[in-house]
Amino acid sequence: MTFEVIARDPASAARRGVLRTPHGEVETPAFIPCATAGSVKGLVHEQLADIGASIILCNTFHLMLRPGADVVHRLGKLHRFIGWDRTLLTDSGGFQLFSMSELAKVSPEGIAFSSPWDGKKMFLTPEDVIDLQVKIGADIIVSLDYCTPYPATHRDAERQLRMTEDWEARCRRAFVERDDARSQLLAGVIQGSIYPELRLRSIESVLAIGFDTLAVGGLSVGEPRQAMHEVLDCLAPHYPDHLPRHLLGVGTPEDILEGVRRGIDLFDCVMPTRNARNGLLFTSRGKLRIKNARYAGDPAPVDPACRCYTCRNFSRGYLRHLFMANEISSATLNTIHNLHFYLDMMAKIRESITLSRFEALRKELAGSSWQEMEAKPQ
């Protein structure tokens, strides 16, 4: 059994599970740090493992351009290439292609675009996306979808969903034909913008095609938070119990709690890592901008309640100094802290589900974790 539910929250759709891959177990709900081009920015893998990451995500778009899927394949596929022996996920590359829309042109056949490195014209079909990800060889791969931007008219969202449905069927066909993909899991992506009937049509289509894991795409793309919740609410009763559900590219600690509550098992986002490099740190008492002059002489750790390497060893004063001096170790120490915050929150969430007190935890955390620490007296 690839995925097993081991506990359920009585007051919500939250559930605790274990996802098994050839590279170990992932306890869910899980947060997946982003290792864009094969490295979580600012960290080396042993630091990531120390923090407790059991799964990381690499971007197919970045890897296919540099160093190229063939290079990754020749060097023993992604695990060996990057030297990470736990679970790996690659995305389809579609999201990055849609993000640079001035360079990409979409047709039913696939996506035409120019390489951002050298301007070279390229064309990617759904079959190519599978071929690339099989060559790269992550444990979990994602089929190509059309990521509908926000806002979108119902008409546009429906037209794009049709393309997603077609592409995903082609992805699945290409995938099952590959003997060298037997140990991989393929995710189908649910689109449909903020329109409940399109989302329901999309999950029906994804389930009809038949995938190994489910992904919910096209959220956290600018829509109001309420709209995200409504989409997740409408989908929640329709997920088969035995498939893990991944909310793509989400999100803030609050988004994660709201997602877990609505039955989501997996999350990924650059938020903890990118914010770390920009000096924005998550703490149990709110967010903290390390650049703030008030921290220059502050001997306290970033978060006295935190047990990460950074908080056990370094003061806010030192971390501010490293940030102001543009030291590389600023990115490293801040990233260790923020990822520890995220993974520690996931561990608390999992434990709370086992103890049937997820809702209590959610309310507790919701009250404190996302205001600026500077905005309130300490």
Added chain:
Amino acid sequence: MTFEVIARDPASAARRGVLRTPHGEVETPAFIPCATAGSVKGLVHEQLADIGASIILCNTFHLMLRPGADVVHRLGKLHRFIGWDRTLLTDSGGFQLFSMSELAKVSPEGIAFSSPWDGKKMFLTPEDVIDLQVKIGADIIVSLDYCTPYPATHRDAERQLRMTEDWEARCRRAFVERDDARSQLLAGVIQGSIYPELRLRSIESVLAIGFDTLAVGGLSVGEPRQAMHEVLDCLAPHYPDHLPRHLLGVGTPEDILEGVRRGIDLFDCVMPTRNARNGLLFTSRGKLRIKNARYAGDPAPVDPACRCYTCRNFSRGYLRHLFMANEISSATLNTIHNLHFYLDMMAKIRESITLSRFEALRKELAGSSWQEMEAKPQ
């Protein structure tokens, strides 16, 4: 006893020793990694400790400008501020001041300069240099010298040496008056350019003033290697046995071997760390430029003979990819490797002295370690 010689090479002036400070023992000959502004660029301290660093160097010039000596002092002095519990050394700041000569104006009273950050006019006397370093609180501090550039006429070198002698006497006086400097060691610096009689006069003066450790400055500033060796040769018979000798800002692996041979105990240089960030890696078979296209598909480690974290886990292909993709982890992994190479070489040197085979090791290493690996067939 602060410094103890525990073995001597029968065929040269090389010696093995132990330097004891309030923050542990430093086995010599030792290489001191540079933690310019309180952080070895690319690493966090636990990585540095894993590599085996027992001493690091911070630059007074950088710290006094940012975050300021008072901030360091208020946050518990340098060890606590940066969270490093082993031995620390600060330099005088003089070298950085002389490096930006268009901004600095030297007079017998001290050095006038403009802050490179905000252009603010500043003036540093020898007494200020001691005050700053006592406030900062490293285990070993360095008195202010006039670092004679190369080339220099005998007349200029002598005039500048006179200033060095005066400044060092003032530094020592200021130092012994400080009750809060009791646990610190003060180094006197030997100058005199490439002129043997000036160098001998300088060491005589330094010994007359009386310092806790000796430093040889003004070498590796552009002079021919032969000239550096001649200066070290002329000084070697005159060092008192009980004082450790630090060759400031040196150098290449070859320079280190030549220095050890001439009785030097301590070395510091940005060479391994700066080169690492530029993708130049030291190996047992020569230097390797990781950017070279030939490494793109290379599954071998940087140095198959190396046991560092980088070589145990990652291929040249991956390291080249990280370098080309400008990943932060490229700096980290390369720095781990290069510092491991340096510290491992120092460990081999120490062992060879104990075994009375330093000269054999020196010849062995000199034959292989500093050509470009690319330049010869493998």
